[in-house]
Amino acid sequence: xxxxxxxxxxxxxxxxxxxxxxxxxxxxxxxxxxxxxxxxxxxxxxxxxxxxxxxxxxxxxxxxxxxxxxxxxxxxxxxxxxxxxxxxxxxxxxxxxxxxxxxxxxxxxxxxxxxxxxxxxxxxxxxxxxxxxxxxxxxxxxxxxxxxxxxxxxxxxxxxxxxxxxxxxxxxxxxxxxxxxxxxxxxxxxxxxxxxxxxxxxxxxxxxxxxxxxxxx
Numbered sequence: 001x002x003x004x005x006x007x008x009x010x011x012x013x014x015x016x017x018x019x020x021x022x023x024x025x026x027x028x029x030x031x032x033x034x035x036x037x038x039x040x041x042x043x044x045x046x047x048x049x050x051x052x053x054x055x056x057x058x059x060x061x062x063x064x065x066x067x068x069x070x071x072x073x074x075x076x077x078x079x080x081x082x083x084x085x086x087x088x089x090x091x092x093x094x095x096x097x098x099x100x101x102x103x104x105x106x107x108x109x110x111x112x113x114x115x116x117x118x119x120x121x122x123x124x125x126x127x128x129x130x131x132x133x134x135x136x137x138x139x140x141x142x143x144x145x146x147x148x149x150x151x152x153x154x155x156x157x158x159x160x161x162x163x164x165x166x167x168x169x170x171x172x173x174x175x176x177x178x179x180x181x182x183x184x185x186x187x188x189x190x191x192x193x194x195x196x197x198x199x200x201x202x203x204x205x206x207x208x209x210x211x212x213x214x215x216x217x
Contacts, residue, residue, distance in 0.1 A: 013154060032156050042141065048148050051105075051182075062179055066093050066094050099195050107144070107189055108186050109185055
């Protein structure tokens with residue numbers, strides 16, 4: 001693959017929220033996950049776990065849980081004060097119920113030796129507490145699983161599939177973990193509806209590199 005081919009793959013990927021009524025082969029999704037596991041990860045922990053879902057009743061149950069939590073939030077007086085845009089967004093929080101497949105992503109809880117020392121010392125050493133706060137901004141396990149998700153989205157796109165990386169369902173984390181019977185010691189971190197695209201969203205312009213990059217030489 002040339003750099004131009006890679007650039008085209010990356011730049012042509014879109015977040016897809018509408019899918020054809022067409023099943024997605026489980027083997028294809030399994031292959032995508034397998035490739036995604038070659039993403040870089042902290043300490044080679046490979047701390048991710050993927051739930052490939054093609055059962056409509058399971059996707060529906062997850063969508064119901066997400067919508068219920070969105071409805072509860074929409075009823076808050078503070079939410080109503082935010083206006084119609086937020087209301088409309090909350091009303092369609094479960095749009096993914098029409099997806100023919102989904103991949104839920106979880107990751108294990110992990111503490112490096114340094115993190116364990118920081119946790120012990122933070123209460124008695126202000127500098128250590130500051131160090132731990134800084135490290136928690138870029139949590140190792142979330143960085144690792146995010147890299148795998150980014151790879152996964154590109155692989156799915158290369159396969160002709162459309163997906164969207166959702167963190168909104170985290171508002172129903174407990175309910176979804178029960179539905180999927182997520183293992184103890186694991187946390188749901190993302191939900192990715194998948195299918196053959198029924199839309200082709202336009203490219204959203206990116207900020208110029210000169211605006212988001214500084215060269216220090």
